[in-house]
Amino acid sequence: MxxxxxxxxxxxxxxxxxxxxxxxxxxxxxxxxxxPDSCDAYCCRAFNVTLDEQEVRNLGETSGLQPAHFLESENGEPIVLPLATPFVLGRREGSCVFLSMELTCEQYEARPNPCRxxxxxxxxxxxxxxxxxxxxxxxxxxxxxxxxxxxxxxxxxxxxxxxxxxxxxxxxxxxxxxxxxxxxxxxxxxxxxxxxxxxxxx
Ligand code: SF4
Structure with missing residues (x-):
């Protein structure tokens, strides 16, 4: 059918x-x-991405960073939103904190589901x-x-x-x-x- x-x-x-x-x-x-050769990584600039605890753990393990270093945080603590996926990937100079100077994802293997x-x-x-x-x-x-x-x-x-x-x-x-x-x-x-x-x- x-x-x-x-x-x-x-x-x-x-x-x-x-x-x-x-x-x-x-x-x-x-x-x-x-x-990637004809795109300026628009998707990694334009969107805020939320993620769950497991995705935070994955990114923490692969990056070696504490969550407060790659999540939107306040007073050194990640901000928790009232959503099923309560954390927000941090941003730096208008793009995701993991977008490299070469416009590649520094955590491609552990990237969260919205990125996938x-x-x-x-x-x-x-x-x-x-x-x-x-x-x-x-x-x-x-x-x-x-x-x-x-x-x-x-x-x-x-x-x-x-x-x-x-x-x-x-x-x-x-x-x-x-x-x-x-x-x-x-x-x-x-x-x-x-x-x-x-x-x-x-
Ligand atoms: S985690 Fe990687 S793929 Fe996802 S927005 Fe950040 S740089 Fe882009």
Whole structure:
């Protein structure tokens, strides 16, 4: 059974105006290949990244730094936000604290989940109201599972989006299987203690 692209487009049409710098991703569109030679690491400058305790531990171990040295901190203590991923990666001169002078990530292997998912994210549109709403893992997982089987969950429609400021969409067109994997991986990271983008450029 194929992916219901007409239903995806319809759900996207109801929320598109609120996602000015994002585009809906459907099967058959160019894949992402990072273009470090022609990009100024926009993603590591433009976004604040939140992370969970495990991600903080990972970065602490690989960098050898105390968390207060790479997290947004106050009086020497990391700031804790009321989010599932409560810590915020620190910034230095307008970019992530781990962005090197050569515009590479100094902690690439331990980079948090939002960095692994960028330039993609998954949102959910409530069918009844036509609004984008956060969903708990139970509803979200069922909707993603239904979609990859070519079905439509009556309550919510997951949408895979890409950030259109990224110049990396230069790969070959995705097959349906590749699109399904991308959707599942992006969504999986977002519920596995993954961080979330808490601010984005217009
Ligand atoms: S951790 Fe690495 S990939 Fe993530 S924003 Fe910082 S420099 Fe970029």
């Amino acid at each position: 194929g992916i219901p692209t007409a239903e995806l487009r319809s759900a996207w049409a109801s929320v598109e105006s609120r996602y000015g710098s994002y585009q809906l991703v459907l099967p058959g569109e160019p894949g992402f290949i990072c273009q 998912s960028y330039p993609y994210q998954v949102i959910f549109v409530e069918i009844e109201s036509g609004r984008a709403l956060q969903q708990g893992p139970e509803v979200g997982c069922k909707a993603v599972e239904a979609l990859v089987r070519g079905l439509v969950d009556k309550r919510v429609m997951p949408l895979l989006l890409r950030h259109d400021q990224c110049p990396g969409f230069t790969g070959p067109p995705s097959t349906e299987d590749e699109w399904v994997r991308l959707l599942q991986e992006t969504y999986g990271r977002s519920i596995g203690g993954a961080g979330e983008v808490v601010s984005s450029p217009p």
